[in-house]
Amino acid sequence: MGRLQLGLTLSALMLLAGGASAADVKLVYVGEISGSIAVSGGNFRDGIILAVEEINARGGILKEKIALSQLDTQTNPGVARSQMQKAIDGDPYVVLGPIFSGNVKATMQMLQQAEIPHLIGGEAGELTALGDRYLFRTSFGQQIGMPKIANYIRDELKAKTVALIWVNNDFGKGGRDNLIKQLAERNIKLVADVSTESGQVDFAADVVKLKAANADAVFIYSNEEECARIMREARKQGLKGPFVGDTTLLSQKTIELAGDAANGVQGHVGLTADAPIPAVTEFTAKFQKRFNYKPDHNGIKGYTAVYAVKYVTEKKLGKFDRKAFAAAMHGLTIAPADEPAILIETTWDDVGEIDRISFLAEVVGGQQKITKVLPKLGK
């Protein structure tokens, strides 16, 4: 082979090897960029991108720039597994995502076996009960949120009967099971239990069933798009509320898609861009300026996840060590005084479950309005 050909070949090989230099720290986002959970996955991804850009602008983590790659699970567990394998083959420091609980369940064992820490967006209750020492949440599991909302239904709404509509996936099933347990403990009767499909567009029949139940309150637990469609159909058919939910029902995307139909819905939100906290307000403004839309709680999850990685690596370890990272995360509390970009004081327990303050909220005039701040469960 001539020198020119050799040079061209080597140059091509270097280009093909990608932009990451040997000194970069690799983070991989494996999440729902398309499919039925694309709303959540896109927010989470953009939160990550914002954090990575900020950190890299200040020199990176331990003077190494973050090389972020993104892999799309298409909200499909089969695709998620192949994408996760691709991620693992790239030898990342930490994996961020998935958000869809079904995809988390499908891939967590792979990451556990590879001993790679993963900060997930999934909220299904069982995820932290499966013994994965490398898994950490970025938002409450359902077993944390549901008792809070059940108390709200009992104490504030004074409802004796509830009609429930939920999405039939790991996220929805987990929430349904948790909620039923919490309602039973508070002597609140479940008078309708309507399951729907992920990606469903027509809810006429389901709303008819909810109407027939004639409950004191209607609990809606689905993904953002489906929540919006349910609310539109509910208003169309004159279904009487109050309409209650947890996080997704009151998210920014749901409000945007449902329009006026979202006004009046109430519920518990673990994280929200409308939290009355200056750091969160500042984050929301930065996010909106960067991406031209208002983030929902998933944007905050992605953002704070990257800063948690930065804090643990720089302040607790002083080195890149995946096993030590996972060990350091258990029992860790990061306060805004220690790392301002964590936004709200956050604690991880021994199984990767997260604890923060949370909020009760209502949608008024197309905006999420916080009505109460709820304390952390632990100290």
Place this chain on the structure above:
Amino acid sequence: MADILQLLLAGLATGAIYALVAIGFTLLWQTSQTINFAQGEFVMLPAFFVLIGMSYFGMSFWPAVAVGAVVSVVVLGFLFKRLIVDPVIRHGVLPLVIATIGLAIFFKEAVREFYGADAQPFPPVVAAIDVTVFGVALAVQSLVVLAISIVAVAALQLFLNHTLTGRCMQASAQNPTVARLLGIPVERMILYTFLINAALVTLASILITPIYLAKFTNGEWLGLYAFIAAIVGGFNQVRGALVGGLLLGVIDNFAAAYLSSQYRMAIPLLILIVVILVRPQGLLGRVEERTV
């Protein structure tokens, strides 16, 4: 009683959309032996043309709809025929089927890539208010969707049966060779069919997207339901497509409400199987025989 009326109206409104889309299937099959498996994506796209007109070119809703409709008819009618159907159909029906499947994937991924994966709100054609009929609050949106669909189908039937062009189109569909001998410009009649199909899917898109939101995946389920409606009603009869669509919409809703919402996707497929086994030409279709 109120619930039954509610379900019936919602089912008829949804079924009317299936009918509009299914009629396109039957028209294309009758005139050009084209089975268009991108028909669902054809319904998905016009809404995005309107959204592009509003968000990127700053148009208000109705001008964007007008421009979107013109673009849809050109792209989904004229260009689809000239660039996809004409070159491929001479190789047979099966290559064209595969080409339309590829086209469906292309449209879907193009919207996802260049517009976004998120669902988008779409302005309603009429305000989201209710009217009370026999003591039941019914959505005006659903009534309007049903009324417009019925008027569109009636207008199409009038056009096909009572205008010279319409009768030429029917002649071209029944026997293109004899139609040519009689001086009918068969190729132009086939083009008109594609343009009418594009107009029908555009109408369906404008009616249904405010209710179901604009999303790149909308075509998947809509195309499937419309195809089933066309087969159930009769693939070679426009009236059959209408009946099939309305029937499917109503049965789907009642089955989800009173049988099982978990198995609602299976109901249309079961109906399809039963019709194919018992009456393969469809409820209103004609038996067709072909020489091999």
